Amino acid sequence: EPEVTQTPSHQVTQMGQEVILRCVPISNHLYFYWYRQILGQKVEFLVSFYNNEISEKSEIFDDQFSVERPDGSNFTLKIRSTKLEDSAMYFCASGEATGSYEQYFGPGTRLTVT
Amino acid sequence: AQSVTQLDSHVSVSEGTPVLLRCNYSSSYSPSLFWYVQHPNKGLQLLLKYTSAATLVKGINGFEAEFKKSETSFHLTKPSAHMSDAAEYFCVVSDRGGYQKVTFGTGTKLQVIP
Numbered sequence: 001e002p003e004v005t006q007t008p009s010h011q012v013t014q015m016g017q018e019v020i021l022r023c024v025p026i027s028n029h030l031y032f033y034w035y036r037q038i039l040g041q042k043v044e045f046l047v048s049f050y051n052n053e054i055s056e057k058s059e060i061f062d063d064q065f066s067v068e069r070p071d072g073s074n075f076t077l078k079i080r081s082t083k084l085e086d087s088a089m090y091f092c093a094s095g096e097a098t099g100s101y102e103q104y105f106g107p108g109t110r111l112t113v114t
Numbered sequence: 115a116q117s118v119t120q121l122d123s124h125v126s127v128s129e130g131t132p133v134l135l136r137c138n139y140s141s142s143y144s145p146s147l148f149w150y151v152q153h154p155n156k157g158l159q160l161l162l163k164y165t166s167a168a169t170l171v172k173g174i175n176g177f178e179a180e181f182k183k184s185e186t187s188f189h190l191t192k193p194s195a196h197m198s199d200a201a202e203y204f205c206v207v208s209d210r211g212g213y214q215k216v217t218f219g220t221g222t223k224l225q226v227i228p
């Protein structure tokens with residue numbers, strides 16, 4: 001069964017460094033999303049992406065965040081200058097265009113900022 | 115605006131007894147509702163979804179949920195708990211067809227006692 005994959009599974013970085021989290025959505029999906037879950041808190045929406053542009057973003061998704069679909073398969077989340085409070089599990093999701101409304105989630109990348 | 119409230123942060127049941135995880139939602143439109151499960155150190159797996167078809171929805175692993183508009187509820191049930199059901203369960207709502215962001219509840223940790 002097709003699935004969303006994410007790399008790396010765990011990333012440790014120093015405060016102020018740039019990180020890129022990578023996702024490979026399901027191949028025929030057209031909608032892409034990033035969510036995050038700070039330890040012990042609920043999953044929060046960051047951004048949605050469709051037709052090569054951001055369709056919606058939350059107030060969390062400030063100028064230090066960016067997303068890109070650099071080729072036909074990858075979907076990336078870049079954090080330009082990481083802060084301690086960026087430590088979280090980041091989930092990528094993708095959705096098809098057939099009206100099923102289901103978002104398929106990847107296993108997540110745990111980002112630890114030290 | 116959309117929101118979801120999971121009434122119990124922890125639920126403990128004995129193996130073989132029924133499971134009830136409660137969820138209430140708020141939505142400005144006709145919502146789509148989902149239940150996801152997250153096993154430790156794993157990603158989010160869809161259990162079931164409601165998207166304006168039958169109000170009683172059957173999902174994987176014997177789970178089902180009933181959409182009750184008058185009560186704004188979407189409680190998750192299972193007749194007989196299995197040890198492998200121990201996980202965290204998230205109720206999720208989308209009031210714009212699911213292509214935009216979804217909103218997660220705070221999660222319910224299900225403990226199954228042998």
